[in-house]
Amino acid sequence: MVILVRGILYPYDLCCSDRYSLKLQKRLAASVLKCGKNKIWMDPNEISEISLANSSKEKKKKKRIYLYTYLSLVYPYRGCYFPSRTGFSIRKLYKEGLILKKPQKIHSRARVRLYKLAKRKGRHMGIGKRKGTKNARTNQKTLWIKRQRVLRRLLKRLRDTKKIDRHLYHSFYLKCKGNQFKNKRTLIEAIQREKTETLKKKSIADQLEAKRLKAQILRNKRKMKKDKETVA
Structure with missing residues (x-):
């Protein structure tokens, strides 16, 4: 057939x-x-x-x-x-x-976008929605590394622009390593506070030095006057 x-x-x-x-x-x-x-x-x-x-x-x-x-x-x-x-x-x-x-099947993403927008606002993130420990959800070591990099980058920029000297840089570098500052704002406030205190101490030291020089000049004058009287 x-x-x-x-x-x-x-x-x-x-x-x-x-x-x-x-x-x-x-x-x-x-x-x-x-x-x-x-x-x-x-x-x-x-x-x-x-x-x-x-x-x-x-x-x-x-x-x-x-x-x-x-x-x-x-x-x-x-x-x-x-x-x-x-x-x-x-x-x-x-x-x-x-x-x-065959044509591609279309799956709408509208509901997913709305859900993501709500999660950004903090919805759907309660106790019942969480899986895993706190450290598993946000690793503490990773957070520490990110924070240290941000703080050290800020210190380096301030040192390069001559806003702080190398001694202040080293001091605050060690303080950052010792977990003294949690973010950039606290670090900047501490630097400004340290700089104002340094300027204040310097002005006080200059005043004391000026008083000391003035007292020394007066002592020298008295001594010279006394020597003249003894000679006469």
Whole structure:
């Protein structure tokens, strides 16, 4: 028995519905269309034609195969034309619409965006929503590293811009390492406080030095006056 497909006669055992296995065609189609095998749709009315395709590329030249000798004994249909099974390529079938790629299923993200917005405000973050320990949710070591990097970067910038000297830098570097400052604001306030205290101490020291010099000058004057009186 012979079946006519596109004006071409095929042997029945090549096109028998009981022997269809489209695993190869699905795999090739998935490779060509760059998707999964479950995304491939094949026309159920053209399965006989699809089953003959076993290549992903379309061949330019199609060779005609005439059955002689042994095949003529098996298929006694002289004059019938039996082309190669690679005659129909996957790309050709895709262009003709016998093989299609199923459309992407659309899943709305609107509800997810609203949920994320609510979480930013602090909703859905209560005790019942938490999984894992406090340290597992926010690692203390990671927080420590981030804080130290922020504080050290600030100290380096202040030192490079000559707002603090190297002695003050070293002092506050060690204080940061000792966990004395929790954020940049407290560090800046401490630096300003230290600078004002330093200026205050310097002004007091200058005043004391001026008084000391004045007292020394007065002592020298008295001594000179006393020496003159003794000489006279």
